[in-house]
Amino acid sequence: MVTTSIVLAKRRRSGLQAICLTAICAALVCGIPGTAAETTGSETTAHEDAPQLTIEQKRAERREFLEQTLITAKPSSWIFKLDAPPRIVWRDLQTIQRLGGPTEIHVRWFDAELNEFPRPQRSGRWIAWIEGIAPNGTPLRRAFTFYAMPDPLPQLDLPDLTVALPYFPGPRAPAVLREHQQELVQLAKQTLATSIMDSEAGAILVAGLAEREPLGRPARFVESLAVLSDDYHLSLKLKLQNRRPRPIQPPRLRETPATSLHAGPLAEAGMRPDAKTRIDEICQAWAEDTGEPFVTLVARNGVIVTHQAYGSDSNGDPISLDYRCWVASITKTVTALLFSLFLDQGLIDMDDPLSEVFVDYPKDDRHVPTFRQCFNHTSGLSGHSEHGGMRDPHLENRVLNAIDVNQPNVRYRYCGLGYELAAKAMELVAGKSAVRVYQDHLFTPLGFDDVPIGNASSDGEFTALELAVLGQWIANRGSYGELQFIAPATFDRLLPQPLIVADHGYVMDEGIGLHWVRHKKTGAAAGAAPEDELLFSPRTLGHGAFSGCIFVIDPEQQLVITQVRKQSGARHAAWSARFFQTIAEQIETTPTAVDRRSSGDEISPSGVHAE
DSSP, rough: OOOSSSSSOOOOOOOOHHHHHHHHHHHHHHHHOOOOOOOOOOOOOOOOOOOOOHHHHHHHHHHHHTTOOOESSSSSEEEEEETSOOOEEEETTHHHHTTTTTTHHHHHHHEETTESSSSSOOOOOEEEEEEEOOSSEEEEEEEEEEHHHHOOOOOOOOOOOOOOTTTTSSSSSSSHHTTTTHHHHHHHHHHHHHHHHHHHHHHHHHHHHOOOOSSSSSOOOGGHHHHHHHHHHHHHHHHHHHHOOOOOOOOOEOSSOOOBBOOOOHHHHHHHTTTHHHHHHHHHHHHHHHHHOOEEEEEETEEEEEEEEEEEESOBBBTTTTOOEOTTTTTHHHHHHHHHHHTTSSSSTTTTGGGOOTTTOOTTTSSSSSSHHHTTTTTOOOOOOOOGGGGGGTHHHHHHTTTTGTTTTSSOOOOSHHHHHHHHHHHHHHOOOHHHHIIIIITTTTTOOOOOOOOSOOEEEOHHHHHHHHHHHHHHSSSTTTTOOSOHHHHTTTSSHHHHEETTEEEEEOOOOEEEEOOHHHHHHHHOOOGGBBOOOOTEOOOOTOOOOOEEEEEGTTTTEEESSSHHHHHHHHHHEEEEEEEHHHHHOOSSSSSGSSSSSOOTTOBBOOO
C-alpha cells in the first residue's frame, strides 16, 4: 500500500530530543493535578429507530447531532500515562440518547506505525479511531491524536513554562492589578500547561516534537506538526479502507513558454507612459486616507506595471512587498484550480457524485451531491469550515451523518463546505494530506514561498505576487511559463455557466471557483450598451474576499490586478471604484488577438512532464 509522505517505520530519536521531550512532559505533569484517566470503553450500542419526523425536524436533529463532541472522561488526559489511558465519551450523553445516537462508541487504538492494539502499549503517538452508527443509520467515524508519556519520566531540570506578559498590566493600570501581577503570571503559566495537557492540539504538538529531527531553521507551514498529524490520520484511513492512491502527474513542458510575469517597458504592456505613476498615486492616497496598508500588483501582457507596497503596519513600520495576507474566499479559486488538475488527468470528474470517492456514501442516492454542485453552491450543504474543514480527519463522514436530509440542486446557497469536501476527495485520491497536495502540485511548481492554507474555502494566506501568478495562470488558461498544468479545454470547464435550480430557475452565471467580474465605468452614459458601461471586458474573471483583497483577471486584455490587505478598511467601495477606474484609463491599446503564448495549447511533442 502506498502511504503519504510520512515515514511510518520506527524512527530513531536523538538523545537531545528525548531529554527535551521528557522534560516538557514532566513539567506538564507536575503543573497539573489529577492527570490519570479511565479505561477505554469499546462497545457500540444499537439505537432504537426514532419516531417519524417532518423533513425540517429531521434537519434540526441532524444539525444538533453534528454539533455533539467527544471528549476525554477525565480532564488533562490527551497526554497520558500508560497505566491510565484515556476513555473517550460524549460530552452530552443525554442529547445523544435523545437523538438516537450511539451512547457507547467503539475505540480502536493505533500506534505511530499504524499497528492496532486493544489499548496503548508504549510511549509515543497514538491514534484513537472511533466507530459507531449515526442516528440516520450511516457509519460514524471520528479520529483523534493522543500522546503516551515515557515511563518512567527521567529526573531532569524542568523547563520554565512561565508566560511573559511584558505589556501587562501597563503603566496606566489600576494599582490593584500591579499589586497582584505575580498571581496573573502564575495563572497564565497554569493555563498554558492545562491547555497542552487537555487538548488534542497539545497532544499533536508533543507527539510531533518527539518524532521530528531538527531542521536548522524555522519550520514551514507544510512542515508543521499539525500537518504531520494530518499525514498520520490519512495514512491510517488509506490502510483501513484498503485504498491505493493514484499519483498526480507533474505539469507538462510546453514547447513555447506561456506568458509569465516579468519586468518590462509600459509600451510592451500596452499601458500609457504614466500608468505606474497614476496607479501608485491613487493607491497612496487610498492608504493615507484609510490608514489600512496593502500591496498592489497590476500586470498586462505579463509585464508588471506596478508592484508596490503602501502604508505602514500597526508598529508604524512600512510594509514590504512580501506582505502576506488572509485572502478569505479567494481561497475557493485556489482550490478550484488545484481540482482542475484532477479533472484534467481523469482522476475525478466534475459530475461524479461524492460516492465515487467516499466509500461509505450510498450509490445512486439523490441526497448525495456531485462535485460540480459542491463548487457551484447547489450541493444543499451549508457553512464553511465547521468541524475543522479539510483538516478534520473524517469531515466527509460528518456530512454523511446528515446526508439523508440533504437536497442538492434545489436552491443556491453560498457555501464553503463543498470546497472542503473536494479537498478531502483530492487527498484520498492522491494519497497525500490536503496541505501537501496544494504545496506539491500547485505552490511549489509555481515557485511560491511558504503559503499557509488552513482550509479549502476561506483560509489561504498569499502575497500580491503569488495571487498575480495565479491570475496569469488563469489568463493563460492553465499554463504559466514553461509549464502546462491543464489543457485549455479543461480550463474552459471552470468558466461560469448559467445556473438553474429547482426553487428559483435561473440564478446567475456561476463557475468553478470563478465569477464574472463586471466593474462599471464612472458616469456611464444612460442607455449605453452593456459592454460600453464596463471598465474591462465582459468576460473578466475573479473572486471577492471578505478581507477586501482583490483578484481580477481580464483574459481578453491579458490584464491581472491583485491587492492584498488585512481588512477592507474604511470607504473600501468608493476607493476600489476609483482604483479600477484609474487602471482602466491607463490601458492604451487593446490587443487584436491574444498572444498564442497565453493560450496554453502547446506542449512538448514528446509529452515530457516537468519534475
